[in-house]
Amino acid sequence: MAKSALLKSSLAKKYWMALTGLFLCLFLAGHLAGNLQLIFSDASAFNKYALFMTSNPAVKILSYLTYFSILFHAFDGFLLTYQNIKARPIGYAKNNPSKNSSFSSRNMAVLGTLILVFIVTHMVNFWAKMHFDKNMPLQTITVEQMGQKMDYYVTTDNGKFYPADASQLEQMGLEIRNRTEFYNKQANVKMAEGYKDLHKITVAFFKNSKFGLIATLAYVLAMFVLAFHLWHGFQSAFQSMGLNHPRYTPFIKGFGKAFAVLVPLLFAIIPVYIHFFLK
C-alpha cells in the first residue's frame, strides 16, 4: 500500500515534481556559475572547466541525475497536466482566474514545455557538439617567434608546445587520437590532452553574422520563460513537500522570487554580452 502510494498517487507525483524541480534549481545555479566564466574569465579557464565537467566522474553522476530529473520532471508534468485536463471535461463559459491566482501558477505546463524545447535546442547547439562533434576544434594559442606567428595547441601538458600544424606535429612523432589525445606514435604513449574549444564555439554561435542576433534574442526569451516558471515553481516545491510555516514560508517565497529573477537575468546577460560587446 505505502509503496505504491509513493509512486502512483496524486501526492507522490507532487513530491517527485518538487524534488526534481529543486534539484534542477541547484543545477541552474551551478550551470550559471560555469557560464559566467564566459564574461569574467578567459578561454583557457573556460575550456579547462568544460573538460572537467565532461570528464570528472563525480560530475558525470550529477549530470546523469540532471538528465533524469529533466526527463522525469517533464514526463511527470505531462502526466499531471493530462489528468488535470481530464478532471474538468466541460469548462466554464466565463472564467476569471486572474482574480485568484498568478499567471505563472496557471501556465506552468506551457512554460515548462517551452523550456523543454529550449533545453533540446540548447543541447543540440552546445552539449551535442561538445560530446559528439568530430569537427569540434581544439583550443590553440598564437605565439610570435622571431617575427613569425605560429599556432600551438593548448594542452594539459603545460609548458610543452604541440604545433597546430599537422605536418609539424607528424615531424615530432605525435598524432591526435580520440579527437583530443596527443600520442607519441612510436612509443604509443599518451603525452597530453587537448582542450575542446567550447569557448570558440559558443562565441561563434552568438556572434554568427546570420543567426547570432536571433540566437541571442531566442536565448533571452527562453530566460524570460524560465523566470516565469521559477517564479511559481520554486516556492511551490516547498509547499508540495509539506513545508508551509508562517515563520519560514515568507523567506522561501522571497528567496524563490529573487532566484527566479536573478538566475535567468544573469544567464541572459551572457549571450547579450557576447553578441554586442565581446571583441
Next chain:
Amino acid sequence: MSAAKNINITLKIWRQKNAKAKGQIETYKLNNVSTASSFLEMLDQLNEQLINEKKEPVAFDHDCREGICGMCSLYINGRAHGPDTGTTTCQLHMRKFNDGDTIYIEPWRSKAFPVVKDLVVDRSAFDRIQQAGGFVSVNTSGRTIDANAIPVPKHDADRAFEAAACIGCGACVATCKNGSAMLFVGAKVSQYALLPQGKVEATQRVLNMVRQMDEEGFGNCTNTGACEVECPKGISLENIARMNREYLKASLK
C-alpha cells in the same frame, strides 16, 4: 450604504435537463431586481417569472441561506460563489451588481461533481472521501470520556478549528484550474491530525482519504492558491501542506 434601488439584468444560465442531457447556456432578462435582495432571492424571482411563463424553473442548490451549510454553489461571472471573497453564494447580494449587467451563472465544473440538473451538481464524492477516513473511531458503549479531559495545546486547537470550518461546498474544486480537491481533503485531514484524538488513526486516514480522492477523479494540485482565495471559510493552503506532510510520513511508514 446607499438606499436600495431596482436594477434590470441579463442572466446567462447553464440549463441542463438531467445528468445525461447535453446542456447549454440560456439567456434571460430579469427586470426590477432590488439591490437589497440576495443573489438567491434574485434566482427565486427569476423562477417565479419562469413559472408564470409556464417554463421550467432553474434548479439550484441552497439550504440554510446563512453561509454555514455548504449547499449553495454557483460559478458566478467566472468566480466560485461570486465576486466577494470569504462568502458563500447565499451571502452575496444584488447590490454588488449594476443596472444592465450581464451575469453568467454556471454549475461547479468537475468530473467528480457531475451535473444533476441545471446548476445542481452531485457532490457525494466529498462524502465518500469523508467516509474513507474523515472520522475518529470512538467506543460509544457508554464509558466515553469527556473530550475536554484530554489537554490540547491552544495553538493546535485553533488550527484544527480553522480547518474544521470547511463546509464542504466544493468551491475549491470548482475554482481550481485542475479541479483538485486538495484544499477540502487537506482541511479534513488537518482537522483530525492536529488533535490527540485524531492522531491514533492518522496514518491510515491520510492514505485512505487521498486514495479515495484520486479514485473520484479530482485533479492534482499545482499550488496556484486559487482555492484559498475563493474558499468562503478562508481555509489556508497550510492545510494542503500539512496533508502533504502527513501523507509523506504515512507512506514512508
